[in-house]
Amino acid sequence: MKRVFIAGATGYLGRHLCAEYQRRGWYVIALVRHMPQANPIAADQLVEAQATEPATLDGIMTGVDLVVSCLGITRQADGLGYWEVDYQANLNLLREAERADVSRFAYIHVMQAHALAHVPLVAAKSAFVEDLQRSPIASTIIAPTGYFSDMGDFLDMAQSGRVFLFGDGRQRINPIHGADLATATAEAVSQGADWRDVGGPEVFTHRALAELAxxxxxxxxxxxxxxxxxxxxxLWLLPYMAPRRISGPARFFLSALAFDMVGTAHGTHSLKDHFEHRLATAGPARADHSPMARSGS
Known part of the structure; x- marks a missing residue:
């Protein structure tokens, strides 16, 4: 049985990756920072270690065929920033994978990274990708357009009564559900792809996203x-006016709004279904305006 080591397993995408590889018959080893955060994860083995501390990784990849890392942070906390996690922690994992003679290392990056190189979050990820591509280990880079969960801001604004867009709202994106991204990642790895830009099945303009919300x-x-x-x-004011944990993700999202984010279409999940499910499960205060709530379904 092939063995896959998944870093970032307790996060949104990591849980989907674990489930996808178990479905494909792999022995899944999930890296977790704290065991109490680990349930429920579809993994055959849980390994507690700190990717930011190389000594804790010693020997944990013995016998592993594939490493998949979606390890990263959006909001910088616990005294750790993008360079400590998105870059150095992933580099620590890569060096351990090299020592363990792992066959392939797959990494979840971001789309349009070249155009977003000035954004700290992207700069750290891109620096790791450069090291990964220089490694003797074969690599697969997955660059998603954006997650369904990222589109929640449109829904939140619609619930408040107004959606604010920059420019004319014509920028396009095909966001992807985590389960579909996990499947696309596994497919790209199995095909030996070096790089794949990945999006969901539906392309929206920003205006269309607002109208859907x-x-x-x-x-x-x-x-x-x-x-x-x-x-x-x-964007110019954020580094001076907001703490790092706020300015970091805000700079990324505001910068990304300037570009089309359209990748190769994958998956079957509908953003409309995602929005309606979120409304239906958010409690009475948020579900009042949901078509699903009104119909009683």
Whole structure:
């Protein structure tokens, strides 16, 4: 039985990756920081270690055929930043994989990384990708467009009554569900792909995303189009006006809004279904405007 080692297993995508590889008949080893965070994970073995501390990784990849890492942080906390986690922790995993003679290392990156190189989160990820591609281990880089969960901001704004967009709202994206991304990752690895830009089955403009969000909450669209200058000014001010844990992710998302994020279509999950499920499971305060809640389904 082939053995896969999954880093970032307790996160949203990591849990889907564990389930996908178990479904494919692999022996799944999940790296976790703290055992209490580990349940439920579809893994055959849990390994507690700190990827930021190389000594704790010694020997944990013995007999492993594949490492898949979606290890990274969005909000910088616990005194750790992007360079400590997205870069150095992944590099520590790579060096251990080299010592264990692992056959392939797959890494979840971001789309349009070349255009977002000035963003700290992306700079750290890109630096690791450069080291990975220089490694003697074969590699697969997966660059997703954005997760369904990232689109929740549109739903939140629609529930508040207005959606704010920058420019004319024509930028395009095909966001992807975590389960579909896990499947696409496993397929790319099995095919020996070096790099794959991955998106979901539906392409939306930002305006269409706003309209879908309003339709799901049962309200007429009220969209405010802000000059793109506002976005650029906000990007300039963020490092001076907001703490690092806020400015880091905000700089990434505001920067990404300037580009089309369209990858090769994968999967079957619908963003509309995702929005309606979120509304239906968010409690009475948020479910009031959901078509699913109104129909009693």
């Amino acid at each position: 309003f339709a799901c909450v049962g309200r007429p669209p009220r969209i405010v189009f802000l000059p793109d200058t506002v976005r650029r000014i906000a």
